[in-house]
Amino acid sequence: MPMREAVSRFVRDGDTVVIEGFTHLICFAAGHEIIRQGRRDLTLARLTPDLIYDQMIAAGCARKLVFSWAGNPGVGSLHAFRRAVERKTGGTAPLEIEEYSHFGMVARFAAGAARLPFWPLRNYAGTDLPRANPRIQTVTCPYTGEALAAVPALNPDVTIVHAQRADAAGNTQMWGLVGVQKEAAFASARVIVVVEELVEESVIRSDPNRTVIPGMIVNAVVREPWGAHPSYAQGYYDRDNDFYVAWEGISRDPAKLERYLDEFVRGVPDRSAYLARQPGLAARLKAKEALSAGVNYGF
Amino acid sequence: MAAVAASELADGEVVFVGIGLPNLACNLARATHAPNLVLIYESGAVGAVPERLPVSIGDPALVTGSLMVCGMADVFQLFLQNGRIEVGFLGGAQVDRYGNINTTVIGPYERPAVRLPGSGGAAEIAVHARRTLIVAKLNPRAFPEQVDFITSPGQRCRGTARRELGMPGAGPVKVITDKAILAADETTGEMVLAALYPGVSADEVQAGVGWPLARASRLGAVAPPSGEELRLLREVLDPKKLYLRG
Numbered sequence: 208m209p210m211r212e213a214v215s216r217f218v219r220d221g222d223t224v225v226i227e228g229f230t231h232l233i234c235f236a237a238g239h240e241i242i243r244q245g246r247r248d249l250t251l252a253r254l255t256p257d258l259i260y261d262q263m264i265a266a267g268c269a270r271k272l273v274f275s276w277a278g279n280p281g282v283g284s285l286h287a288f289r290r291a292v293e294r295k296t297g298g299t300a301p302l303e304i305e306e307y308s309h310f311g312m313v314a315r316f317a318a319g320a321a322r323l324p325f326w327p328l329r330n331y332a333g334t335d336l337p338r339a340n341p342r343i344q345t346v347t348c349p350y351t352g353e354a355l356a357a358v359p360a361l362n363p364d365v366t367i368v369h370a371q372r373a374d375a376a377g378n379t380q381m382w383g384l385v386g387v388q389k390e391a392a393f394a395s396a397r398v399i400v401v402v403e404e405l406v407e408e409s410v411i412r413s414d415p416n417r418t419v420i421p422g423m424i425v426n427a428v429v430r431e432p433w434g435a436h437p438s439y440a441q442g443y444y445d446r447d448n449d450f451y452v453a454w455e456g457i458s459r460d461p462a463k464l465e466r467y468l469d470e471f472v473r474g475v476p477d478r479s480a481y482l483a484r485q486p487g488l489a490a491r492l493k494a495k496e497a498l499s500a501g502v503n504y505g506f
Numbered sequence: 507m508a509a510v511a512a513s514e515l516a517d518g519e520v521v522f523v524g525i526g527l528p529n530l531a532c533n534l535a536r537a538t539h540a541p542n543l544v545l546i547y548e549s550g551a552v553g554a555v556p557e558r559l560p561v562s563i564g565d566p567a568l569v570t571g572s573l574m575v576c577g578m579a580d581v582f583q584l585f586l587q588n589g590r591i592e593v594g595f596l597g598g599a600q601v602d603r604y605g606n607i608n609t610t611v612i613g614p615y616e617r618p619a620v621r622l623p624g625s626g627g628a629a630e631i632a633v634h635a636r637r638t639l640i641v642a643k644l645n646p647r648a649f650p651e652q653v654d655f656i657t658s659p660g661q662r663c664r665g666t667a668r669r670e671l672g673m674p675g676a677g678p679v680k681v682i683t684d685k686a687i688l689a690a691d692e693t694t695g696e697m698v699l700a701a702l703y704p705g706v707s708a709d710e711v712q713a714g715v716g717w718p719l720a721r722a723s724r725l726g727a728v729a730p731p732s733g734e735e736l737r738l739l740r741e742v743l744d745p746k747k748l749y750l751r752g
């Protein structure tokens with residue numbers, strides 16, 4: 208299914224949207240299409256908002272952000288996010304925030320995926336996080352009497368996962384850092400999978416341990432090579448660190464950020480046009496080969 | 507700082523590694539006295555042997571050749587909360603008298619003067635790692651008597667000791683700065699001056715700290731990095747000076 212159709216059918220105004228991926232496999236292609244289609248009032252949730260949510264905040268898609276670490280990984284700040292929260296001039300409309308730690312967000316997805324109302328964890332005592340976010344609560348263990356932290360389930364309306372490969376039915380395989388994508392997908396009402404390569408079902412069946420998301424929970428499969436750029440896809444392309452560094456200067460200046468969105472997001476019809484504007488990506492970022500040894504699934 | 511941090515790690519220890527200086531310190535330790543150090547990154551790489559200096563905590567070089575890659579639910583539940591992490595490295599915009607760390611906001615939470623990135627995995631690392639090491643440059647604004655926001659708990663949080671709060675780990679035992687090492691006093695939990703870098707006076711350290719700094723009963727002296735450590739840092743581990751500035 209083309210990205211345009213997947214977003215138009217499965218992402219609605221007001222939705223809680225999760226585009227997961229910890230540094231790795233972040234689906235910028237889907238975020239850009241959501242901006243192009245002018246979605247509004249979204250609650251954007253993910254552990255690390257990264258550049259993609261900074262762009263979506265700047266484009267006015269977001270009403271609220273749910274997160275645990277809002278920075279430019281390895282570089283510095285997300286300035287559209289900061290302007291919105293610090294309410295500086297040039298910022299977008301005030302952004303509501305709901306903040307956890309990574310463990311808290313992981314636990315929220317785990318509860319959502321297991322269809323439990325909350326998840327207990329030993330955390331947050333002594334910190335100011337429960338004061339900043341009253342949804343972080345305390346429960347008493349019925350067996351030991353210990354006071355434990357509790358975080359509420361997170362059940363997104365739609366989760367978008369980028370992966371190396373899937374078959375047409377959405378059986379999805381990924382390798383390298385897998386983050387919290389499995390839990391986020393199982394927690395979600397709808398799931399869009401975006402892949403570097405569409406493969407035959409027989410390829411999936413030849414290595415079933417590598418399947419992270421089964422087709423039965425997937426609503427749409429989109430083939431979008433380089434769809435995670437400027438993040439990376441292990442075995443396909445490296446992170447475009449130059450762009451992450453450049454984002455510091457682009458996002459710091461609202462006018463520059465608008466020009467970026469006009470040129471590379473709103474000003475292109477789709478991902479292939481985005482890539483056509485950046486010749487030389489493959490020469491710069493294509494992954495070297497490091498093949499696994501393979502295993503015998505025979506019996 | 508990287509060499510001092512490296513010297514705090516023992517061979518065979520399991521370390522939860524943050525990006526930047528901690529990463530450099532861990533790889534220096536691995537190249538010198540601690541070849542069997544196990545590096546775990548919150549991104550899910552276990553036993554990582556990065557061939558290049560990772561540009562972020564989720565760098566693909568952490569995956570290639572590692573012992574295991576797991577999901578983040580496993581990182582936090584099966585490794586960290588399970589008690590498998592011996593050392594956690596933390597940094598922060600503010601570190602206070604009791605080793606509480608702020609990486610959330612400068613100013614009031616509802617209307618911050620500066621919005622920082624937030625906890626990431628730091629809150630739970632400070633709770634669960636058997637001990638944590640804080641790495642930060644001395645500066646009175648970075649070392650206030652009390653942080654604006656407690657993101658990661660130290661030895662005492664607003665008057666209550668961490669043990670009373672049910673935290674399994676020992677918390678921040680040392681703060682490695684660019685001029686001295688501070689250490690948590692075993693009785694009071696307060697960060698006190700424990701050792702000076704060569705050529706640094708106690709007054710200079712006090713000038714970078716926003717509370718009256720007590721001294722450990724025996725003040726140590728930090729040895730300067732060896733020629734081999736400097737060579738490894740400058741020529742092998744960070745030749746592009748991504749983290750080795752100043």
